[in-house]
Amino acid sequence: MGSEPKDAERGGDEAIIVRDAGARGPYVIVCEHASSVIPPEYDGLGLDPETALGHIGWDINAVDVASRVARALDAPLVTAPVSRLVIDLNRPEVCCECIPARSEDVPVPGNADLTAQAREERLARWHRPFHDGLGALLDRRAALGLATFLVGIHSFTPVYAGVARPWGAGVLYRASRAQGERVARSMAEASGEKVGCNQPYDLWKHSNHTIPFHGDGRGLPAVIVEIRNDLLATKAGIARWADMTVQALRACSSEPFNPDDRDALLHVRA
Known part of the structure; x- marks a missing residue:
């Protein structure tokens, strides 16, 4: 588990992996936190290797869910081959969390006091090529007249900062409120777990890049599915949550999407 998707296409850029770029289903699946790999030239960022393999380095087993979801939906799968400790591709360039000097309560020495040049x-090696590649894929689909629902797949920890998280999963969104709430309802009904809307992270309050920039910015329906990582600790768990995600995404395909809905765009959950 947690390996690079099979049949992945790296193309000429090290920063992005695209599998089944020509798939014509109405979804594009993205997993920015697919890898815990820190390239050797970064000298482990000064971290103990075991620490870097934990949740601070990647979304544990999210890529395995994403792979199953993409195959079931005949969707392109876009992943990154580098740890979010090197660069967090789901943060804007200007965000301090894009190259984190601290992740959760763990200092990242190799990211401290970086020069502007470093x-x-x-950014030039990892962040821009990844988003340029994702943008190019979405633009090609638009030129072909293919509908696209952009879906990010992530995982989260059962406890954060000493506080237990009661959700088995969460669905995050901004403009795609109808789609997000429908996906959450479907996953809750199928799993029997509590599934949060804009939980455990609220996209209106937390820095995020892929959904606002590539989804809302293009007028595409776009959500993130977050799954608690202890529920993905086995192959059976991965398969179960992947299948429920597929069913939930299919269930919401009939929801109308209006990217010019000001109420949705200005909606902030308490």
Whole structure:
């Protein structure tokens, strides 16, 4: 589990992996936190290797869910081959969390006191090519007249900062409120778990890049599915939550999407 998707296409860029780029289903699946790999030239960022393999380095087993979901939906799968400790591709360039000097309560020595040049090198090597590649894929689909529902797949920890998280999963969104709430309802009904809307992270309050930039910015329906990582600790758990995600996404395909709905765009959950 947690390996690079099979049949992945790296193309000419090290920063992005695209599998089944020509798939014509109405979804594109993205997993920015698919890998815990820190390239050797970063010297482990000064971290103990075991620490870097934990949740601070990647979304544990999210890529395995994403792979199953993409195959079931005949969807392209876009993943990154590098740890979010090197660069967090789901944060804007200007966000301090894009190259985190601290992750949760863990200092990241290799990211502390980066020079402007070192920061620019990270962005130019990893962040921009990834998003340029994802943007190009979405633009090609638009040119072909293919409908696209953009879906991010992530996982989260059962406890954060000493506080237990009661959700088995969460669905995050901004403009795609109708789709997000429908996906959450479907997953809750299928799983028997509590499934949060804009939980455990609220996209209106937390820095995020892929959904606002590539989804809302293009007028595409777009959500993130977050699954608690202890529920993905076995192959059976991965398969179960992947299948429920597929069913939930299919269930919401009839929901109308209006990217010019100001109420949705201005909606903030308490």
